[in-house]
Amino acid sequence: MNLPANAGVPGHLAVIMDGNGRWAAKRGRPRWMGHARGAQTAREVVAYCARLGVQHLTLYAFSSDNWKRPREEVGFLLDLFASHLDRQLTELCANGIRLSIIGRRDRLPATLVAKMEDAEARTAQGTRMHLRVAIDYSSKAALQQAFARVNAGDGEWPAEPLLPNVDLLLRTGGERRLSDFLLWECAYAELAFHEALFPDLTTAHLDAVFADFAGRDRRFGGLDSAPAPVGSA
Template sequence: MFNPPHTLAGPRHVAIIMDGNGRWAQARGRPRLFGHHAGARRVREVVEACPGLGVKYLTVFAFSTENWKRTQAEVAGLMSLFRRYIIKETQTLKENGIRVRFIGDRVRLDAKLTALMDTLEEETKDNDLVHLTVALNYGGRDEVARATKRLARDVAEGRLHPDDVDEETLPKYLDTRVLPDPDLVIRTSGEARISNFLLWQSAYSEYEFVDTLWPDFTAAEFEGLCRNFGGRERRFGAVPA
């Protein structure tokens, strides 16, 4: 059951780099895919916690453009997991007011998966309780490169004047153009790097790097990080009053 929304002086948009699934599984003597399945269950728990914490937008990093370098078996297993997750969760997401979007380059994804992604986006398009964005075959540099190509095409075809291109223009071409920038970015597993995630959008985001492996990341820990955010002073380069 999804928690009812209430007012909390916390982040409106949280982005999460869900790291540590493979290590979590290997520490238990299980294959890496066992960890990915456990991690998928955590996504649901965090989504359910969002309304009660005032989190309107949640973006999760599911599969990067660099993850194709993993073994063929792991990649195939992950793609199968994504398909199964969408099929299993569509009705729950739809009934509980969750709008789902996918960002990333879909060209390399198989047709069955992209069809399921399209259907889930369509069936949840009228929902507004929480906006869940799944970054799938996503990379920040790749996103900016694709956005720049679209922008350049509009300039070449006369729909945009070169003098009108500024830092307000490019975001209109990004995958996230309908989303606010993340207020808080969380990375699990103890790694302190952003791994090519939301490079443009997170310019002024607050970051939390936690040691917890993603399958052990609980709604309670998520709530604690959101509450910690409420105590931060965000100046965006300005001097405090």
């Protein structure tokens, strides 16, 4: 089944890309091979979502808690992201996809930060879809920093969400938790938990998730279907 563009497609889709390591373990392969295959799946998800008309896509690539993993695995993940930035930048520009990186940058290698900033600048005019990739990201930490700035008198609490409200949050790999991802923006998100490990996620799986999303009655606290809250994609 292939859904026509915009038919039940969420304006803002957020994806927790879980299961890369388990995908590799099931095949008796090292974890890095699962991450490499997951990166290819992420590329396919980006292209498919852009084709369907998703306006905002946020991918959870590396959480602040992932620093607890073995140094070799962390290094591979950061190197993998850098190499995919190099390979995909031309494709993003050609397809009108704007790239933003959310999360901390002060703990990332300077060479990677430079690549991120260059990619953001070169894709800034893209209007087809806004792709956000969360690297060294913690939603709780972002909220705590915002509270601290407000309490210190260095800023005002934003009237709009920190990011556009998430319409649909998808987590692969069979787990059913948010893992400190977009807690503010997911206040009214529909949740979808898929058993497929992320490297095995297909466009058919996405079609099924979107079809289920299209059939949900989103009332936003009211009695009948109502428009999304201010700031929703």
